[in-house]
Amino acid sequence: MIDATHTRARRQAILKHVQGMPLLFRAAPEVLRNGDVHFSYRQDSSFHYLTGFDEPEAILLAIPEGKTSHRTLLFVRPRDPAREIWDGKRAGATGAKRQYGADEAWPISEFWKVFGDLSKDWDGLAHALGIDPKFDAELLEHFGRRFKDRPRRNQGLPAFLDPRPAIHAARLIKSKEEIELMAEAARITGEGHRVAMALAEPGMMEYELQAELEAVFRKNGSPRVGYDSIVASGSNACTLHYIENNNKIRKGDLILIDAGAEYGHYSADVTRTFPARGSFSEPQKAIYDIVLRCQKRCIKAIKPGLPVSKLIEMSQKDILKGLDGLGLLGRGSLESKWKKRAFAKYYMHGLGHWLGMDVHDCGAYQLPDGKPIKLAPGMVTTVEPGIYIPANDKSVPKEFRGIGVRIEDDILVTRSGHRNLTEDIPKEVADVESMTQL
Ligand code: GLY
Ligand code: MN
Ligand code: MN
Numbered sequence: 540m541i542d543a544t545h546t547r548a549r550r551q552a553i554l555k556h557v558q559g560m561p562l563l564f565r566a567a568p569e570v571l572r573n574g575d576v577h578f579s580y581r582q583d584s585s586f587h588y589l590t591g592f593d594e595p596e597a598i599l600l601a602i603p604e605g606k607t608s609h610r611t612l613l614f615v616r617p618r619d620p621a622r623e624i625w626d627g628k629r630a631g632a633t634g635a636k637r638q639y640g641a642d643e644a645w646p647i648s649e650f651w652k653v654f655g656d657l658s659k660d661w662d663g664l665a666h667a668l669g670i671d672p673k674f675d676a677e678l679l680e681h682f683g684r685r686f687k688d689r690p691r692r693n694q695g696l697p698a699f700l701d702p703r704p705a706i707h708a709a710r711l712i713k714s715k716e717e718i719e720l721m722a723e724a725a726r727i728t729g730e731g732h733r734v735a736m737a738l739a740e741p742g743m744m745e746y747e748l749q750a751e752l753e754a755v756f757r758k759n760g761s762p763r764v765g766y767d768s769i770v771a772s773g774s775n776a777c778t779l780h781y782i783e784n785n786n787k788i789r790k791g792d793l794i795l796i797d798a799g800a801e802y803g804h805y806s807a808d809v810t811r812t813f814p815a816r817g818s819f820s821e822p823q824k825a826i827y828d829i830v831l832r833c834q835k836r837c838i839k840a841i842k843p844g845l846p847v848s849k850l851i852e853m854s855q856k857d858i859l860k861g862l863d864g865l866g867l868l869g870r871g872s873l874e875s876k877w878k879k880r881a882f883a884k885y886y887m888h889g890l891g892h893w894l895g896m897d898v899h900d901c902g903a904y905q906l907p908d909g910k911p912i913k914l915a916p917g918m919v920t921t922v923e924p925g926i927y928i929p930a931n932d933k934s935v936p937k938e939f940r941g942i943g944v945r946i947e948d949d950i951l952v953t954r955s956g957h958r959n960l961t962e963d964i965p966k967e968v969a970d971v972e973s974m975t976q977l
Contacts, residue, residue, distance in 0.1 A: 541716050543640025546591045550601045551609055556705035559603055560663035564589055566597035584896035585706045587804050592639045594629060596647050613641035614650045655681060665702040710895055711902030712917035718951060720803035721919060725949055725960040727800040728807035731755040732964050736974040739794050740816045745770040745784040756800035765806025766898045768798035774930040776943025779888060788815050793823055795943055806898045808921050809961050810947035813971045822938040826926050829861030833924045834946045841950055841957040848911035851890045854924045858886045867935045885928055891921035894949055914952045923947030
């Protein structure tokens with residue numbers, strides 16, 4: 540459980556990295572879908588990380604007080620009984636203080652007045668310029684006025700420092716409490732995948748399977764999916780982000796499901812590929828085995844200090860060897876095929892990505908000097924190699940065409956190595972086949 544004590548500590552940690560400047564951070568805007576209906580609202584992940592506050596139209600101002608403490612101001616929508624009948628309860632200024640640990644809270648309409656008074660003498664402000672040009676223009680106008688009104692102070696615009704790199708670096712390393720939430724997202728995701736494996740059968744529409752899967756997520760307390768679920772039968776699996784999910788599952792198809800539940804603002808990201816019912820065909824199993832062996836070897840290698848680039852290279856070599864072993868890469872030496880990156884025709888994406896509040900979570904993959912980042916305890920990465928052979932690829936025997944396989948788990952880097960948060964979800968051939976024969 541993440542409470543106001545945690546979010547205060549997070550703000551304090553960020554303030555350390557923004558040169559003693561006050562931090563200004565805004566909530567995600569509501570986005571109109573049509574007429575007077577909005578897209579369902581999800582708070583900006585970093586705003587949630589810093590405040591735990593999930594309403595729109597809010598601004599955080601964290602003002603350092605010495606080196607180890609700060610004052611938190613939250614500007615929020617005021618209580619409004621008439622609006623709350625339509626849109627639900629608001630925390631209001633009182634709730635912002637009581638539930639979210641703000642030292643001071645104001646109605647959002649007071650922002651410019653309060654901010655104007657407070658910031659009169661500020662030389663710096665940690666704020667991400669460029670996200671909302673209209674807000675930035677107001678900010679610049681405010682500071683410009685300050686210069687004009689008090690020319691004798693000879694105080695120009697404050698220095699602006701983008702706080703996002705510091706926030707993203709902090710979000711990259713997950714705390715014990717975050718890991719608990721991610722483990723729960725992983726558990727719920729596993730429940731859904733298992734149900735989908737057991738229910739899938741030829742004749743069913745992909746969206747029916749999606750509905751069964753997402754119903755399990757929702758029944759387990761997941762408020763939403765972490766990303767649009769991919770339920771791809773047959774060669775649809777070769778479209779990496781296939782989300783139409785509107786085809787009929789056919790006998791003999793493999794089904795690739797890439798779906799993750801969100802829980803407590805953290806997302807899982809899991810892919811399993813399995814026969815629509817019964818067993819893998821020989822060619823399907825041959826491709827599946829390559830991906831599975833590669834995925835397991837990469838996971839096994841994960842430990843602190845390993846550069847992510849090594850892991851990617853390991854997966855590419857495994858896939859290359861596997862495909863070449865099946866004779867799917869034509870003539871020539873393995874070495875020349877490696878040089879030509881022959882694997883990329885069938886394995887065209889990376890091995891994985893950071894995972895957290897966002898499915899493709901923030902955090903650097905390279906150091907400022909361009910060197911790859913090394914794994915460290917608290918990072919969570921997906922490991923998701925795949926092979927996708929287009930249905931119209933005449934360069935391979937017919938029986939391999941249209942096979943798409945990806946296997947994806949969520950791996951926490953620990954001090955001693957790693958922990959697979961999603962390891963309970965069946966992926967060994969025998970386990971998958973026993974699920975699909977239930
Ligand atoms: N679900 C999207 C991905 O695996 O990156
Ligand atoms: Mn995925
Ligand atoms: Mn992924």
